[in-house]
Amino acid sequence: MEEKNMKTKKWYSQNFIEFEKKLNGQAGSEFHKVRKSALSEFENLPFPTLKTEDWKYTNIKPILKQNFTPAQNAAPVKVTKELVSNYKMDGFLCDYLVFVNGIYDKDLSCLSEAAKGIIVDSLGNLLKKNSDLVLNKIAKLAEIENPFNALNTAYAVDGTVVYVPKNVVVEKPIQVIFLNGSDDENVLITPRNLIIAEENSQVKLIFNYEGISSKPYFTNTVTEVYTSKNAVIELNKIQNEDNNSFHIEKTQIYQEDGSNFTHSSISFGGLIARNDINSMLDGENVECNYYGLYLANESRHVDHHTFVDHAKPNSVSNELYKGILDDSGHGVFSGKILVRQNAQKTNAYQSNKSVLLSPESQVDTKPQLEIYADDVKCSHGATVGHLDDEAKYYIRSRGIPVELANSMLITAFANDVLENIKIPELREKLNHMIFEKLHRVEV
Amino acid sequence: MITIKNLHAEIEGKEILRGLNLEINKGEIHAIMGPNGSGKSTLANVLAGNENFEITKGEVNFEGKDLLDMAPEDRAREGLFLAFQYPIEIPGISNNVFLKTAINELRKYHGQEEITPKEFLELIKEKSSLLGMDSSLINRSVNQGFSGGEKKRNEILQLLMLNPKLALLDETDSGLDIDALKIVAEGVNRFKNENNAVLVVTHYQRLLDYIVPDFVHVLYKGRIIKSGDKNLALELEEKGYDWLKETEAELA
Numbered sequence: 168m169e170e171k172n173m174k175t176k177k178w179y180s181q182n183f184i185e186f187e188k189k190l191n192g193q194a195g196s197e198f199h200k201v202r203k204s205a206l207s208e209f210e211n212l213p214f215p216t217l218k219t220e221d222w223k224y225t226n227i228k229p230i231l232k233q234n235f236t237p238a239q240n241a242a243p244v245k246v247t248k249e250l251v252s253n254y255k256m257d258g259f260l261c262d263y264l265v266f267v268n269g270i271y272d273k274d275l276s277c278l279s280e281a282a283k284g285i286i287v288d289s290l291g292n293l294l295k296k297n298s299d300l301v302l303n304k305i306a307k308l309a310e311i312e313n314p315f316n317a318l319n320t321a322y323a324v325d326g327t328v329v330y331v332p333k334n335v336v337v338e339k340p341i342q343v344i345f346l347n348g349s350d351d352e353n354v355l356i357t358p359r360n361l362i363i364a365e366e367n368s369q370v371k372l373i374f375n376y377e378g379i380s381s382k383p384y385f386t387n388t389v390t391e392v393y394t395s396k397n398a399v400i401e402l403n404k405i406q407n408e409d410n411n412s413f414h415i416e417k418t419q420i421y422q423e424d425g426s427n428f429t430h431s432s433i434s435f436g437g438l439i440a441r442n443d444i445n446s447m448l449d450g451e452n453v454e455c456n457y458y459g460l461y462l463a464n465e466s467r468h469v470d471h472h473t474f475v476d477h478a479k480p481n482s483v484s485n486e487l488y489k490g491i492l493d494d495s496g497h498g499v500f501s502g503k504i505l506v507r508q509n510a511q512k513t514n515a516y517q518s519n520k521s522v523l524l525s526p527e528s529q530v531d532t533k534p535q536l537e538i539y540a541d542d543v544k545c546s547h548g549a550t551v552g553h554l555d556d557e558a559k560y561y562i563r564s565r566g567i568p569v570e571l572a573n574s575m576l577i578t579a580f581a582n583d584v585l586e587n588i589k590i591p592e593l594r595e596k597l598n599h600m601i602f603e604k605l606h607r608v609e610v
Numbered sequence: 611m612i613t614i615k616n617l618h619a620e621i622e623g624k625e626i627l628r629g630l631n632l633e634i635n636k637g638e639i640h641a642i643m644g645p646n647g648s649g650k651s652t653l654a655n656v657l658a659g660n661e662n663f664e665i666t667k668g669e670v671n672f673e674g675k676d677l678l679d680m681a682p683e684d685r686a687r688e689g690l691f692l693a694f695q696y697p698i699e700i701p702g703i704s705n706n707v708f709l710k711t712a713i714n715e716l717r718k719y720h721g722q723e724e725i726t727p728k729e730f731l732e733l734i735k736e737k738s739s740l741l742g743m744d745s746s747l748i749n750r751s752v753n754q755g756f757s758g759g760e761k762k763r764n765e766i767l768q769l770l771m772l773n774p775k776l777a778l779l780d781e782t783d784s785g786l787d788i789d790a791l792k793i794v795a796e797g798v799n800r801f802k803n804e805n806n807a808v809l810v811v812t813h814y815q816r817l818l819d820y821i822v823p824d825f826v827h828v829l830y831k832g833r834i835i836k837s838g839d840k841n842l843a844l845e846l847e848e849k850g851y852d853w854l855k856e857t858e859a860e861l862a
Contacts, residue, residue, distance in 0.1 A: 555698075556661070556662075557698060558698045558700065560658075560659070560660055560661065560682060561694060561697065561698040562698075562700070562708075563659070563681070563682040563683045563686070564658050564659065564682050564683075564685075564686055564691075564692055564694075565683075565686055565708070565712040565768065565772065566683050566686035566687045566712050566715045566716045566719070566772070567683060567711055567712055567715055568683050568715065569681070569683065571711065571715075572683075575700060575703050575708075576700070578702045578703055579700045579701045579702045579703060579751075581702065582701045582702025582751075583701065583702075585702070586702070610703065610707060610711070
């Protein structure tokens with residue numbers, strides 16, 4: 168195994184030389200120092216194994232077994248506007264950004280004139296301009312915890328940057344569409360996203376990760392989110408990668424006084440999908456909501472790892488993750504809540520519920536509460552069950568066939584996650600996707 | 611309409627129904643009364659197809675067909691309806707979608723066209739106003755956040771929307787105040803005509819003041835031990851169920 172891992176590391180280190188050449192002059196930039204330092208971290212950090220506590224339920228060997236060519240080094244993939252329209256939210260004229268294998272495609276995207284000092288752009292463009300905004304914030308929040316995070320930073324060339332100035336409310340959601348995969352080769356895709364909401368501003372985002380090729384690829388993405396004083400951010404992430412592909416995500420959130428951050432992770436695809444979502448609640452009266460709905464059918468594996476760090480008093484965090492497991496799918500949830508000594512009057516809730524639709528499907532759930540303050544309310548709970556027979560009987564007794572009754576109960580199960588998504592068109596689309604992915608009749 | 615012969619049913623190895631016979635003709639209202647644990651709800655659920663119960667003996671003929679051989683959804687499509695004692699909540703499925711699906715499944719089974727949105731809307735407006743239900747209810751999830759009384763009323767709304775041949779009411783009166791009871795009973799009376807039938811399962815006589823039965827049966831230890839007209843219900847209310855034990859002993 169160790170030798171194998173060395174080969175994997177060598178592959179990405181060697182590719183870096185060609186990657187640098189393609190940077191076209193950018194290799195001398197400020198940010199490239201960050202990349203190079205990440206590469207050396209990548210070379211030194213061991214890959215997690217099943218003996219690594221945070222990875223004990225997720226075997227990453229299949230990801231290391233293959234060589235993925237960094238997208239920058241690979242042949243470009245042609246994507247048509249028609250294809251993009253499949254993923255665009257209905258009724259969305261603008262704004263949306265399209266990335267093909269993590270690289271921004273201006274012609275496929277649509278950005279309205281940035282009003283009121285709002286910036287919605289690609290990281291690549293902003294790096295070329297040597298944007299101070301980006302250089303001051305990027306790679307400052309998300310620490311490198313494992314070789315995957317390091318690999319993302321080393322190969323970070325593009326991604327989404329959203330900046331909302333003080334007191335500005337962005338009314339319409341901003342959609343970001345990542346189209347992933349190549350029919351020519353196995354690619355490594357490394358989007359690097361940065362979201363900054365200044366004081367008292369508001370923004371809603373939809374991130375779609377969509378597979379467009381059934382040739383295996385590896386999406387390794389990092390998103391950093393700054394939620395300033397009294398800002399409100401809603402980040403909806405829809406992961407619908409191809410079923411032969413791999414998806415590793417890290418989202419790191421920083422929250423100041425009175426801010427409100429909501430992350431909804433909807434996970435439909437990928438052979439192995441791992442999502443790390445971490446918040447630092449570095450303010451009072453902060454609200455932090457995490458919702459998750461994941462489907463693992465066939466032989467797919469979905470792992471959600473959350474960490475909510477309550478550093479100051481009087482804040483609330485709320486986590487609800489629900490898993491639908493079918494065939495020999497495997498769902499993992501591991502949620503850590505840390506309440507520091509100073510964080511009195513913290514309210515922290517965490518819940519993980521799973522429904523098993525087949526005898527071979529499997530669930531692992533691991534709550535971790537670390538509480539150093541004495542006046543707090545914290546709770547966690549986990550349930551694993553099957554579709555309720557009594558409820559099924561009730562529905563069937565109205566003349567509704569058993570398959571449809573099952574689908575109704577799946578909708579009912581998913582409902583308390585989806586009802587928190589405030590964009591109705593998205594909610595409807597997700598409800599539809601559940602049944603498409605599960606190959607079950609839709610209600 | 612329905613003929614039940616020598617029906618035996620058990621749950622987890624415990625025999626609940628022990629040779630029950632009953633015949634209901636169209637145009638009739640029957641009431642089954644009896645003490646707790648006598649098998650009243652079991653009978654209703656066995657007829658509706660609850661898989662928790664195992665039929666060990668007997669037969670049930672419903673409109674010329676073998677009822678016990680059918681899946682719950684087919685029993686419903688053939689015209690059987692059970693108003694549940696404890697209706698289930700289905701978050702995320704609106705009453706609208708639920709009822710429309712049920713009606714269309716019924717229509718499909720009988721080779722009829724799907725209901726149009728307009729027809730459906732008119733029907734649900736008419737039936738829900740009959741029961742004094744707010745029309746905003748149709749967009750709410752099935753039974754979610756409903757009070758006990760609202761759930762029972764919603765069962766009767768489903769009854770009126772699906773218009774079955776035989777309605778089984780399983781303790782529909784339990785937990786209802788007198789006003790709600792009257793509304794529910796009025797709904798059942800509106801449903802009732804010479805071509806359908808109703809079987810009311812209840813512990814108390816009160817409901818039968820409003821849904822007047824043609825026949826009253828006393829169920830005790832899984833068997834009907836006495837049948838009569840509506841006066842039997844009054845007698846039971848007055849004397850309680852204790853005297854039945856002697857009757858049962860005599861029969862045994």
